Amino acid sequence: VLAISLALALTACNSDRGTSPETPTTPETPSTPETPTTPETPGESTCVANPMGDTALYLRGGMNSWNAAEEYKFNYVCDHFELVTETDGDQSFKIADAGWSANSDFGGASSSQAVANTPLPLALQGSNLSFTFSGVNKLVLDLSKSATEPTLTIYQCPDNPLGETALFLRGGMNSWTAVSDDLFTYSCDAFYLNVNETGEYEFKLADSGWSAA
Secondary structure, eight states, rough: OOOOOOOOOOOOOOOOOSOOOOOOOOOOOOOOOOOOOOOTTTOOOOOOOTTTTTHHHHHGGGTTOOOGGGBOOOOOETEEEEEEEEEEEEEEEEEEEOOOGGEEEEEEEOOOOOOOOSSSEEEEOOOEEEEOOOEEEEEEOSSOOOSSSOOOEEEEEEOOOOOOOOEEEEEGTTOOOGGGGOOOOEETTEEEEEOOSSSSSOOEEOOTTEEEE
């Protein structure tokens, strides 16, 4: 959703016409109007460049023998890092790059115990973190305010509301058929699909049998 705010300043000029105009008096120089501010759109977030550059971050702990495993690699999204993973039990862990570099090794600051849905302050080369995992969780690492003192929030992911039912993009771009290239993927709390289309199409989201529910 793109919200565009326009601020328009208009200046009107008046002129008098006559056969023998009097010598006009020099008008006062008008004051320069203040530049209007553009109102913020509620709920609008601003994406920023990845503060870690090309450095990849991983969840490293007891669940993967403290290795930098590809399936535990964080993805950078707009203004934060996130990872959806499935693991269970009490786990000790940190967030770090593959080489435990000093500027990308994040652990606990004043506390090392993570609590679900609550941002936990982190610090460079901080203490090992701990959390009791259950099923699928989303870990959100927020470096938008500080690249050296980020926060970590862990969310419990709900079950797929459609169960085993597959959801497809069906429309004019694929003759309204349910094809694997247009199959949505459920991740934590939403369905996702990347498409590469041009032109204007009508479409719906549906399963392969156009089920009512």
